Structure formats: structure tokens, C-alpha cells
Amino acid sequence: MGWLDEITWNADGLIPVIAQDAMDGRVLMMAWMSRGTLETTRDIGEAVYWSRSRQRPWHKGESSGNVQRVRDIALDCDGDTLLLQVEQAGDVACHTGRRSCFYRTLDGDGWQVTDAVRRNPSEMYGGTNDE
Incomplete structure (x- = not known):
């Protein structure tokens, strides 16, 4: 059994991935990976x-230049979510041109x-907002 087989892929053959800044811990974005993109x-x-x-x-940054250099890849306890330290x-x-995709917080309603x-x-x- 290989390392990719230890992952619980969804019905579409994907796994959710959280990208976190390796320096300060800020959650930057959430995206999806396939077996092939994870290997790459x-x-x-x-x-x-x-x-x-x-x-x-x-490839993150292919058109914007905002590449994410991966420092660590971690798999959660259920094997169904990845955390990238980037x-x-x-x-x-x-x-949208912001540091993080999580730029809105709930304030009342x-x-x-x-x-x-x-x-x-x-x-x-x-x-175009193509990335």
C-alpha cells in the first residue's frame, strides 16, 4: 500500500487542501487536489x-506569479484533508488580490x-480572475 492509498479520496477522486502560511500560521486558502496533482x-x-x-x-501562480512553495504536507487523522505549509x-x-481567501468575518448578521x-x-x- 503506497502513501497515496492512505488518503480517503472523495467520490470525485479529490481531497480538500488547506494552504497555511508556514511563517505566521495564517490560513491562506482552500482548494482541491487529485492523486496526480498531489504527486506533482x-x-x-x-x-x-x-x-x-x-x-x-x-499550478498555483501559473498566471499571477503568486506561487506557493511547499514546506510541509500533512494528512489529518481521518485521512480526508490535507494541510500544506507554504x-x-x-x-x-x-x-481577489488579497493575502487570504478568508477575508470576510461574520459581524452580527x-x-x-x-x-x-x-x-x-x-x-x-x-x-480575468482566472486563478
Whole structure:
């Protein structure tokens, strides 16, 4: 039994992945990986996710330059979620131009934006939010 067989993949052959800043612990984003993208991530040392909308591998930073260099890959106790400790290039992980995709917090009955845009998405994607 290989290391990939110890993972509990969902019905689509994917596993949810949390990317966390290796330096300060901030949760940057959540994405999905397939067997192939997880193997590639391990092999090249940079995060490669599975894009469910495009149905293809997505090398984080391929169009924005905001690459995630992987420092550690951990599997949770149930074997159904991964945690990546990453070094985030450009200090922007979210396609909205923010450091984290988790930039809204619940305040009473509404969502409050807590992180400012650090880089205009059109500068990263040429007018599309494609990452």
C-alpha cells in the first residue's frame, strides 16, 4: 500500500487542501487536489491543485506569479484533508488580490471585509480572475 492509498479520496477522486502560511500560521486558502496533482506537488515542491471548474491541474501562480512553495504536507487523522505549509510568493494567495481567501468575518448578521486588496486582480490575470 503506497502513501497515496492512505488518503480517503472523495467520490470525485479529490481531497480538500488547506494552504497555511508556514511563517505566521495564517490560513491562506482552500482548494482541491487529485492523486496526480498531489504527486506533482510533492515532486516539484510547489502547490499544484485540481481546478474543478476547468477540470484540469492548476499550478498555483501559473498566471499571477503568486506561487506557493511547499514546506510541509500533512494528512489529518481521518485521512480526508490535507494541510500544506507554504511560503506564499507575492504575499497574495487569493484571486481577489488579497493575502487570504478568508477575508470576510461574520459581524452580527452580515459579512465584514477584514483584508484590503494588496494587488489589483487585473494586474495578475490581465482582466480575468482566472486563478
